[in-house]
Amino acid sequence: MPLTRDDVVRAAVEVIDERGLAGLTLRGLATRLGISAPALYWHVTDKRHLLDLVAEHVLAQLPARRAPAPGEPVVDWLADGLRVRRAAMLAHRDSALVVAGNRPTEDAMPAIDATVAALTGAGLTPGESVRVLTALGSFLLGDVLETQAALDRPVPDTPADPRAHPHLEAAAADMGGDDERFEDGLSLMLEGLRARLAARAATGVAPV
Amino acid sequence: MPLTRDDVVRAAVEVIDERGLAGLTLRGLATRLGISAPALYWHVTDKRHLLDLVAEHVLAQLPARRAPAPGEPVVDWLADGLRVRRAAMLAHRDSALVVAGNRPTEDAMPAIDATVAALTGAGLTPGESVRVLTALGSFLLGDVLETQAALDRPVPDTPADPRAHPHLEAAAADMGGDDERFEDGLSLMLEGLRARLAARAATGVAPV
DNA sequence: AGCGGGTCCCTAACGCTGTTAGAGGCATGG
DNA sequence: CCATGCCTCTAACAGCGTTAGGGACCCGCT
Known part of the structure; x- marks a missing residue:
């Protein structure tokens, strides 16, 4: 069964949830989907476009x-x-x-x-x-x-803060x-x- | 006269002002300063670090x-x-x-x-x-x-919006x-x- | 005078990124 | 049987942040 655009978006959301936005690369996403990176360009015009769809997807999930x-x-x-x-x-x-x-x-x-x-x-x-x-x-x-x-x-474990800011x-x-x-x-x-x-x-x- | 860290930060701010954050590359910044890209690493540990300094610089400008x-x-x-x-x-x-x-x-x-x-x-x-x-x-x-x-x-010149949202x-x-x-x-x-x-x-x- | 160490910069290169070019296989329908 | 979409492939490019390693310069010490 061929991949749909929605599959791609959902997978992108998963990657972001696991690795953060910086951890989302087209190659990584493609590998997770079992396809090659350029194949993504059939479903999506751009990485920017993909992120737009992700944003839409996240906000669309609310009732x-x-x-x-x-x-x-x-x-x-x-x-x-x-x-x-x-x-x-x-x-x-x-x-x-x-x-x-x-x-x-x-x-x-x-x-x-x-x-x-x-x-x-x-x-x-x-x-x-x-x-x-x-x-x-x-x-x-x-x-x-x-x-x-x-x-x-994450916090830098509050190094020095004795009573400088009471x-x-x-x-x-x-x-x-x-x-x-x-x-x-x-x-x-x-x-x-x-x-x-x-x-x-x-x-x-x-x-x- | 050698470059100071402050020179680097100021130049970075200028680049961001002109080209936006996405337009800031270490190579471009280095060229503008008349040095090579790796030379930046003497003044700054990281691009992330440079951006921290830029943020600090922007906020420090207020009275x-x-x-x-x-x-x-x-x-x-x-x-x-x-x-x-x-x-x-x-x-x-x-x-x-x-x-x-x-x-x-x-x-x-x-x-x-x-x-x-x-x-x-x-x-x-x-x-x-x-x-x-x-x-x-x-x-x-x-x-x-x-x-x-x-x-x-910039706005997509408001294509279709007749009276759908009165x-x-x-x-x-x-x-x-x-x-x-x-x-x-x-x-x-x-x-x-x-x-x-x-x-x-x-x-x-x-x-x- | 000569040596050592810090300062500031260099070239070369690595692995990664988004993206394009171009080709191919596999269904479906005329 | 051929054409037309659909979906994917390999190969490659330019650009990115970053590392390795070296080389000038200057200043203070012996």
Whole structure:
């Protein structure tokens, strides 16, 4: 049975999961698939193209965006979507590096459009909605990027840090892990968003 | 006069500014400096090491972190620092890619420590302060990353988008540019932070 | 005066990468 | 029986980061 493009993409994801993005070479990938390296060029135009497909594949694995449950605050619904996206990315090594720089695929647009609709429905202007959504996306990307970068480059076993930075030292105890860090930043943004929505509601501006 | 490590780093920054990170090769850099490629290995242990130095160099170009002016709200002071950092990064092409994955240099630590001190002074716990600071850093990194990625990969002249995504279409008019996007996200996080600080002050918890 | 050691650079070469050129085998359908 | 796609092959190229090993130069010591 001949190889499909999807086989190639899936194998690439496996290689990245095992060896990291830097460990993905066309020759290695081809050998794993039992074909020769140039044969990959039949399925894919480019390594860059392959990475685009990998990014798409990783993001496509998350469940179809559910509509907000009746009575569910928009902000909570938004937060849930972000957590799902984050989980999908953290499930694959170096995914942030792969995803970074890929503008949203055409078939990711309906979900984005729906989210923008929800935000404008809650009282933001359309431009504001897009900006807020992009900001949340930037935060998510940056967070996952740093988390995964820390995995790739393990700590240099903290050589000398006696009491040069007392406040950082004090923080070490209750700093928490990656999830706490994300949740705390997220709650910051959502709190700000809630405040803004409340302000809009108070001034009685109807949703545009 | 012999070449110094700083000459090498500065030249590398120039190359990245002109040709992008992908356009930086050791051979090309060496030729620009008038030496042979292996000679670079006397000044630098590795290409990875060179990039670390470049990242350091870019971030070191920002003015020494000023202390908050008397009476200046901590949050405003924080925002100002972030804007300065963002400007420094946007001044150099692909800087986000270079900086990503570099844990803070040892001599950037005092400034971080001071900022944590300011935040705990304002009422956060030490761990909270670090998390908040990291979250702001993640947002900054993600924002710059996406901004610069958009520059590297110019738009595909929006081929087909008639009215498939009406809300996005509606947002196109007042979406604003990169700066507005950043400022909007930033104000979200800062508003959340302000709210949290206010809550702490209200419950009368003394700064730890 | 001569020697040693550090500094800064060289040429040559290795193994690896993404990628192209061009050919071939193997089905299917007219 | 031939043609047309599909899918893969071998051979090769230019370019990459990096290593091995050597050679000038200069400065301080004996």
